[in-house]
Amino acid sequence: MTVFVLDSGAIIFGVDLKGAVTTNLIIDEVKSRNATWNLETLENDGLEVLTPKSEWLKKAREGAKGSGDLRKLSKADISIIALALELDGTILTDDYAVQNVASILSLKCLPVEKEKIGKVLKWEWLCKKCKKKLESEDECPICGGTAYRRVVRPRL
Ligand SMILES: [Zn+2]
Numbered sequence: 001m002t003v004f005v006l007d008s009g010a011i012i013f014g015v016d017l018k019g020a021v022t023t024n025l026i027i028d029e030v031k032s033r034n035a036t037w038n039l040e041t042l043e044n045d046g047l048e049v050l051t052p053k054s055e056w057l058k059k060a061r062e063g064a065k066g067s068g069d070l071r072k073l074s075k076a077d078i079s080i081i082a083l084a085l086e087l088d089g090t091i092l093t094d095d096y097a098v099q100n101v102a103s104i105l106s107l108k109c110l111p112v113e114k115e116k117i118g119k120v121l122k123w124e125w126l127c128k129k130c131k132k133k134l135e136s137e138d139e140c141p142i143c144g145g146t147a148y149r150r151v152v153r154p155r156l
Pocket of ligand 1: 141
């Protein structure tokens with residue numbers, strides 16, 4: 001089974017995959033952008049938050065140096081490259097610098113917004129309390145619960 005390593009853009013965009021992985025630094029990035037609404041969905045689908053081993057971080061940094069991208073990459077970017085190396089995973093990212101380093105390191109990379117992954121994502125609103133589908137993000141007309149947004153899942 002392919003391991004998909006998600007960058008913050010993929011999480012924020014709303015990619016919803018079973019058994020995806022990411023790193024703490026990426027989660028921090030997502031949280032700092034107040035884009036946590038998709039995290040719950042991913043967590044329900046078994047998102048694993050892992051820390052790549054230092055040897056792989058070193059390899060990722062070396063690769064980035066080699067391609068001249070090191071200065072364009074955040075620590076979070078390096079962390080997902082390292083994790084992809086460690087797990088032989090496929091990185092989901094729209095970041096050109098990450099894609100560039102990934103190709104140098106012979107890692108597989110998929111763009112987030114292309115058909116292969118994203119298809120066209122649809123959203124639905126659900127009541128947090130009674131889980132009823134709602135028309136909008138307003139509170140639930142039945143129980144008054146607050147709404148949360150969920151991806152109508154694209155199947156891979
Ligand atoms: Zn409700």
